Amino acid sequence: MNKTIRRKNLLKVSGIAVGVLALSSTLLVAPSQAAPATGSPIKVGVLTDMTGAFAIVGKSNKAVAQFTIDEINKSGGVLGHKLVMDLADGGSAPDVATQAASRLVNQDHVSMVVGGVASFTRVAVRGVIATRGKTLYVWPASYEGNECTNNVWNTGSAPNQQVDPTVKYLLAQGKKTFFLAGSDYLYPRNILARVRQDVLAGGGSIVGEEYVPLDMTDASNLTSKVVAANADALFEVVVLPGTAPFIKGVVDAGYKGTIAGTLFDEGINPLIGTEAQGLIGVQDYYGPIKDAFSQSEVAKFNAQHPEAKGLFTSTFNAPAWYRSIYLWKAAVEKAGSFDTAKVNKAMDSVSLSKSIGGPVGFAPGTKHLKLSMYLGQSNGDGSETVLKSLGQISPYQCSAATN
Amino acid sequence: MSPSVIRGIFDVFSLTSILVLLVLGMAIIVGMMKVFNMCQGEFVLLGAGTAYLSYQYFGSVLLGILLAPVVVGFFGLVLERTVIHRFYANPQGALLATFAIGLVIRETVQTRMAAQSSLVPAPISSSVNIGGAVLPIWRIVIMIVTLVLALTIALVLLKTSVGLKIRATLDNPELVASSGISTKWMYAWTYALGAALAGFAGAMIVPLQTLYPNLGYENLIPMFIAVMVGGLGQFAGPIAGAALIAIPGGVLSQFINPVSSQILVLCFAIVFMRFRPMGIFQRGR
Numbered sequence: 001m002n003k004t005i006r007r008k009n010l011l012k013v014s015g016i017a018v019g020v021l022a023l024s025s026t027l028l029v030a031p032s033q034a035a036p037a038t039g040s041p042i043k044v045g046v047l048t049d050m051t052g053a054f055a056i057v058g059k060s061n062k063a064v065a066q067f068t069i070d071e072i073n074k075s076g077g078v079l080g081h082k083l084v085m086d087l088a089d090g091g092s093a094p095d096v097a098t099q100a101a102s103r104l105v106n107q108d109h110v111s112m113v114v115g116g117v118a119s120f121t122r123v124a125v126r127g128v129i130a131t132r133g134k135t136l137y138v139w140p141a142s143y144e145g146n147e148c149t150n151n152v153w154n155t156g157s158a159p160n161q162q163v164d165p166t167v168k169y170l171l172a173q174g175k176k177t178f179f180l181a182g183s184d185y186l187y188p189r190n191i192l193a194r195v196r197q198d199v200l201a202g203g204g205s206i207v208g209e210e211y212v213p214l215d216m217t218d219a220s221n222l223t224s225k226v227v228a229a230n231a232d233a234l235f236e237v238v239v240l241p242g243t244a245p246f247i248k249g250v251v252d253a254g255y256k257g258t259i260a261g262t263l264f265d266e267g268i269n270p271l272i273g274t275e276a277q278g279l280i281g282v283q284d285y286y287g288p289i290k291d292a293f294s295q296s297e298v299a300k301f302n303a304q305h306p307e308a309k310g311l312f313t314s315t316f317n318a319p320a321w322y323r324s325i326y327l328w329k330a331a332v333e334k335a336g337s338f339d340t341a342k343v344n345k346a347m348d349s350v351s352l353s354k355s356i357g358g359p360v361g362f363a364p365g366t367k368h369l370k371l372s373m374y375l376g377q378s379n380g381d382g383s384e385t386v387l388k389s390l391g392q393i394s395p396y397q398c399s400a401a402t403n
Numbered sequence: 404m405s406p407s408v409i410r411g412i413f414d415v416f417s418l419t420s421i422l423v424l425l426v427l428g429m430a431i432i433v434g435m436m437k438v439f440n441m442c443q444g445e446f447v448l449l450g451a452g453t454a455y456l457s458y459q460y461f462g463s464v465l466l467g468i469l470l471a472p473v474v475v476g477f478f479g480l481v482l483e484r485t486v487i488h489r490f491y492a493n494p495q496g497a498l499l500a501t502f503a504i505g506l507v508i509r510e511t512v513q514t515r516m517a518a519q520s521s522l523v524p525a526p527i528s529s530s531v532n533i534g535g536a537v538l539p540i541w542r543i544v545i546m547i548v549t550l551v552l553a554l555t556i557a558l559v560l561l562k563t564s565v566g567l568k569i570r571a572t573l574d575n576p577e578l579v580a581s582s583g584i585s586t587k588w589m590y591a592w593t594y595a596l597g598a599a600l601a602g603f604a605g606a607m608i609v610p611l612q613t614l615y616p617n618l619g620y621e622n623l624i625p626m627f628i629a630v631m632v633g634g635l636g637q638f639a640g641p642i643a644g645a646a647l648i649a650i651p652g653g654v655l656s657q658f659i660n661p662v663s664s665q666i667l668v669l670c671f672a673i674v675f676m677r678f679r680p681m682g683i684f685q686r687g688r
Contacts (some may be wrong), residue, residue, distance in 0.1 A: 241520035254537035
């Protein structure tokens, strides 16, 4: 008798336990999905590196996010709600970024997350935010391609938008032989694979391809190989802090060809010094582009954020951060809701007729933007000359095999 | 000789001289004092930082190169009297303590820097043309300075009374103390000399690279390998060790890619240490 009562109690207790668990799990998921009360502020998760190697980029990102959010709030917010920035420091390290992203999604229940500086951050946090967190994640950086995870949206430029026009320009300039050099990790390898493909398709030839370890402090051997190969053009993706010593070494050793890359603009040139003179690249924005809207917005940004003056540059992803928040706003308004599933669906075809850098829009089914791009040439004083406005370039297409 | 062969030979000498220059201070602190000084890389960083600050405030990198050994040497002296001397009987403690000090210095520089990396121009930025190869003069200066400095230190240690006192202190502190020499200050000044040399090296090489927080730390591993290959107990061991790993590294990476050559050099170092565990100049026991 006693035993059956006990068993009954046990059943009761376990029933309650299951009930509580079920309830708490719905509670855990519910707040981010529920419709917010009218007029209550909406949290925008801003994930960037305020400390560590990319702190300078984080400083720019934070200021651009604040600038964009302030501007949206001044014009009435989104669906009648004011936006507030919820800043999380990724620490320039994937483990720190994962914790920061988890805090944004699971504790603060932000409406969406925009951010990440390096691709390793994106790879580390996309599961926490987009897949398991069921929260919209906007990745605002020029990157190596192949990001097509559900709930993730790419607002930076992809290899076809930067590399293709750069190689096309070099070939048109009569450059026939190419040397490819990069740091030994995912981004440079993918970028240079695209360069190789474009050069060979355009009738040029590759006379050398070399990668240096990230911790190699002195790349003088690579410099010698570049000088010895004496190619018409050098396409380089040696990342910081190796960029400046490598380019200086090559130029000082008497290399006379054209140097091109994906990481040159007003943000990086000052770190290279006078040897930056003549570097070729394609970006989604340069200071002197002829676009009245961009000029007036960046002037406003510099006035409102003196701490980030001069940091509104393409290589710091500033234009991509700006349009990320506006594209999300457009999608929310189109969906009439902050619900992730509905906004995710609406994102597929939103566009902006005006943005810093020029008009942009998602091409349905690609998760990437049709982007306005510019061909630029670096000057020795850190500034850029825009050689050509390339107009809107079609978006990147993920190959079917990925993700 | 074709220009590319000249450049190749030049690169090997250049890479070797840079590693030897970096290892000079370590040869004293790790090689002779046997303190496993994990913040040796940060002494290099502080020297590079001195060069940068001197360039920013006085417009002269050369002044920074002269100031770096003084500044970093003084820093080393203070560090020895406050922290390091407590750990002579406790090598594991010294390893952890110096690692912590290095971390604090690195992170402090990280938070104080406004950019990811900063340029420091070489005092002589021109090049010379030798047989068609355009070679930067600053690298030649580093080769000569390294050679002169290494020989001078070796002579001081072997031929002068100061050198004799230093070697005696490290060999048999009790005997030296009972002979009326202050071993406390001998240790402190020897450590300071090791720090000063690292600071000087940092200021000399930063124009070839850029100033960034991990500048010293990324050089620490090759520096330690040089000391381990060369062997502890005398000044010349680590210097020869630096040459022994830099030369094959420089030669190999001209024929195969730099990633593979790095791995091969590490394998070579491991095999070498297996057969000569006491270093280049001493037979294994």
